[in-house]
Amino acid sequence: MTAITGSTALWYASRATGVVSLLLLSLVVMLGILVNRQGRLPGLPSFAVTGLHRSLSLLSVLFIAIHVATAIIDPYVSIGLAAVVIPFVSAYMPFWLGLGAVALDLIAALILTSLARAYISRRTWRGIHWLAYAAWPVALLHGIGSSPDLRSGGLLLVAIGSALAVAMAGLWRVAGKAREVPRAERAAYVLAGIQRQAHRVRAGHGGAR
Amino acid sequence: MTQTGDDVKRLRVNPIDCAGHGVCAELLPELITLDEWGYPLLPGGPVPRRLERQARRAVTDCPALALALADAS
Amino acid sequence: MTHHATLPMPGPGQWVSEDAPSPVARRRDDRHGGLIPRLMPVRPAPTDLTEHVERFGAPPYRGAPRRLISDVEAAGLTGRGGAAFPTYRKLAAMAAGRGPAPVVIGNGAEGEPASSKDKSLLWFSPHLVLDGLQLAAEAVGSATVGLYIHRNQRLYERLEVAIAQRAAAGLDFARIELIEAPHRFLAGEESALASRVSGGPALPRFKPPRASQRGVAGRRTLVQNVETLAHLALIARYGPAWFRSVGTADEPGSMLATLHQADGRMGVVETTLGTPIADLLRLPAQAVLVGGYHGAWLPGAQAERLPLANAALRPLGAAVGAGVLAALPADRCGLAETARVVRYLALESAGQCGPCFNGLPRMAGALAELAGPRPNPQAYADLQRWSGLVAGRGACHHPDGTVRLVSSALQVFAAEIDHHAHGQCTGASGRPFLPLPAEPPLDDADWR
Numbered sequence: 001m002t003a004i005t006g007s008t009a010l011w012y013a014s015r016a017t018g019v020v021s022l023l024l025l026s027l028v029v030m031l032g033i034l035v036n037r038q039g040r041l042p043g044l045p046s047f048a049v050t051g052l053h054r055s056l057s058l059l060s061v062l063f064i065a066i067h068v069a070t071a072i073i074d075p076y077v078s079i080g081l082a083a084v085v086i087p088f089v090s091a092y093m094p095f096w097l098g099l100g101a102v103a104l105d106l107i108a109a110l111i112l113t114s115l116a117r118a119y120i121s122r123r124t125w126r127g128i129h130w131l132a133y134a135a136w137p138v139a140l141l142h143g144i145g146s147s148p149d150l151r152s153g154g155l156l157l158v159a160i161g162s163a164l165a166v167a168m169a170g171l172w173r174v175a176g177k178a179r180e181v182p183r184a185e186r187a188a189y190v191l192a193g194i195q196r197q198a199h200r201v202r203a204g205h206g207g208a209r
Numbered sequence: 210m211t212q213t214g215d216d217v218k219r220l221r222v223n224p225i226d227c228a229g230h231g232v233c234a235e236l237l238p239e240l241i242t243l244d245e246w247g248y249p250l251l252p253g254g255p256v257p258r259r260l261e262r263q264a265r266r267a268v269t270d271c272p273a274l275a276l277a278l279a280d281a282s
Numbered sequence: 283m284t285h286h287a288t289l290p291m292p293g294p295g296q297w298v299s300e301d302a303p304s305p306v307a308r309r310r311d312d313r314h315g316g317l318i319p320r321l322m323p324v325r326p327a328p329t330d331l332t333e334h335v336e337r338f339g340a341p342p343y344r345g346a347p348r349r350l351i352s353d354v355e356a357a358g359l360t361g362r363g364g365a366a367f368p369t370y371r372k373l374a375a376m377a378a379g380r381g382p383a384p385v386v387i388g389n390g391a392e393g394e395p396a397s398s399k400d401k402s403l404l405w406f407s408p409h410l411v412l413d414g415l416q417l418a419a420e421a422v423g424s425a426t427v428g429l430y431i432h433r434n435q436r437l438y439e440r441l442e443v444a445i446a447q448r449a450a451a452g453l454d455f456a457r458i459e460l461i462e463a464p465h466r467f468l469a470g471e472e473s474a475l476a477s478r479v480s481g482g483p484a485l486p487r488f489k490p491p492r493a494s495q496r497g498v499a500g501r502r503t504l505v506q507n508v509e510t511l512a513h514l515a516l517i518a519r520y521g522p523a524w525f526r527s528v529g530t531a532d533e534p535g536s537m538l539a540t541l542h543q544a545d546g547r548m549g550v551v552e553t554t555l556g557t558p559i560a561d562l563l564r565l566p567a568q569a570v571l572v573g574g575y576h577g578a579w580l581p582g583a584q585a586e587r588l589p590l591a592n593a594a595l596r597p598l599g600a601a602v603g604a605g606v607l608a609a610l611p612a613d614r615c616g617l618a619e620t621a622r623v624v625r626y627l628a629l630e631s632a633g634q635c636g637p638c639f640n641g642l643p644r645m646a647g648a649l650a651e652l653a654g655p656r657p658n659p660q661a662y663a664d665l666q667r668w669s670g671l672v673a674g675r676g677a678c679h680h681p682d683g684t685v686r687l688v689s690s691a692l693q694v695f696a697a698e699i700d701h702h703a704h705g706q707c708t709g710a711s712g713r714p715f716l717p718l719p720a721e722p723p724l725d726d727a728d729w730r
């Protein structure tokens with residue numbers, strides 16, 4: 001029987017927190033899309049959606065921090081601190097871990113700009129926030145490639161489920177954009193609605209006038 | 210009680226960026242209400258000191274970054 | 283005193299006939315002895331460079347920035363684009379600013395379908411406007427100068443030629459760039475102008491910062507109506523006392539006005555501030571629209587006794603504005619006319635601000651309802667509520683101006699509202715009176 005060493009515990013911790021991070025990130029992306037589409041969580045006010053989006057993103061930072069720390073400290077594989085932020089420089093699995101570094105860099109940018117969003121320009125904040133759509137798939141790929149965990153069993157279902165959920169949310173986002181009335185047509189759109197309504201009212205009154 | 214001095218702040222909204230999320234009205238109902246189309250109606254006067262913290266939260270939490278707390282001048 | 287042939291009513295930027303527009307009516311102001319026209323040519327034909335230099339001489343540069351500003355201050359020139367802001371203050375503030383040199387743009391995009399004065403001025407006296415641009419640029423220390431006009435092939439070509447001739451004659455120290463604006467009501471709004479001249483769409487921006495702080499390409503920008511610039515060019519030559527020899531003490535000088543007579547004739551005249559409205563419009567009329575589509579209606583009997591001056595008009599909720607005066611014929615329904623205009627104003631919303639693009643169309647609908655027989659009683663209350671909701675809540679003053687027009691209509695045509703409630707209308711003719719362009723904007727390209 002293999003002894004569960006300190007090293008193994010660290011390795012398991014890294015893998016576990018990695019999975020949780022991915023789940024949290026998936027929820028964060030979905031909630032972000034919900035905010036954009038002015039959707040609601042049943043029975044909760046709008047600020048609950050924005051609040052949950054922020055809270056879960058900060059929670060994911062915590063889990064990512066533990067995921068990264070345990071991976072560095074664990075002596076079994078050689079992953080240096082540099083490899084955490086600089087993509088593709090680690091000795092162990094440089095490509096897949098490199099993707100993790102990319103995701104981490106992107107997430108760091110998202111988190112830092114969002115913490116400072118009252119102080120930076122709206123344009124800057126929004127520009128960087130678009131990177132979220134890059135950060136999530138990179139994180140997913142990192143997860144699939146770095147360890148066999150997500151490729152079989154229950155965790156495979158988790159990975160597929162998260163991917164499907166985020167993809168559907170993404171489609172919903174795109175659909176919302178497609179159905180948005182272009183700025184130049186907004187007044188005309190409202191006016192047309194008014195006129196249709198007035199017509200219906202008049203038609204309804206029929207001979208009453 | 211009137212507030213004087215440089216620390217008097219007013220709420221301002223950028224109506225072009227505002228998309229009518231309504232988060233501000235939920236976070237600061239004492240000062241902000243929504244019109245019949247979901248856009249914020251802001252108070253004309255300064256923000257009372259006791260509500261300034263909540264006002265700052267509303268500014269930070271506006272999904273469109275359309276709300277600002279500006280000096281009254 | 284008869285008015286001569288008037289300009290045919292073009293659609294925005296389009297001349298009705300292929301020929302040059304017919305002569306502009308001129309007025310002789312007997313009360314002051316100073317002969318009008320000043321801005322308009324003596325002969326009813328566009329002034330070319332030779333004639334211009336013959337009549338006025340070369341532009342009288344002062345040799346250094348700021349020197350002209352005290353003359354402008356003494357003259358009491360105010361902006362002729364509608365806001366009537368003291369011109370010297372704009373110039374002084376721009377000249378005093380620090381940082382990179384400012385940009386100067388002449389605003390010829392009047393936007394207002396009922397106003398033709400800027401088009402006429404640019405057509406008949408382009409060199410006065412171009413002189414004014416150069417002098418203003420010198421005064422504020424700018425060498426980046428532009429002229430902003432609605433798209434119009436013939437006007438553009440004429441101005442191109444005029445600019446080229448001046449360059450050849452060495453009259454201009456700054457090269458003037460011609461920038462075209464779309465045919466939108468808001469295209470001439472200061473921040474929309476700055477946006478367009480910077481290469482983007484002619485959409486109003488949120489203020490602050492104003493164009494005077496961050497305008498074209500992020501630089502401080504002086505925006506002046508073309509008529510203001512033309513006056514500037516004359517003040518520079520003849521001095522403040524000459525400018526003040528006509529007009530009133532508080533509102534000196536001459537001005538261009540676009541007149542819409544009850545018989546359907548329209549013309550641009552040069553007149554003086556303080557001239558009785560009754561001398562300009564053939565009155566009595568049912569009602570008079572003063573200022574333009576962001577202006578106000580006044581009862582005909584009241585307008586008959588008023589001068590064209592802000593001192594008299596402001597207390598009544600009106601203003602000289604861009605100098606539009608329209609006399610509503612007796613056989614038209616004021617509510618119906620206003621409803622048509624408000625529908626146009628609603629469709630001219632930039633669509634950027636929720637209160638505007640939601641409120642203005644609904645106001646248009648309610649007004650159309652009031653203009654019809656036996657309107658829904660809720661329409662009046664709705665109109666009041668929406669007026670209160672939209673005013674001051676846009677990035678520009680489009681909602682405010684629209685509310686001003688609507689409020690004045692509800693007051694002036696109150697009796698008519700009552701008639702309609704009983705299924706009657708005093709307007710015998712359903713023919714439209716106030717001019718409106720045919721095509722509404724459809725998409726983003728219509729704003730470029």
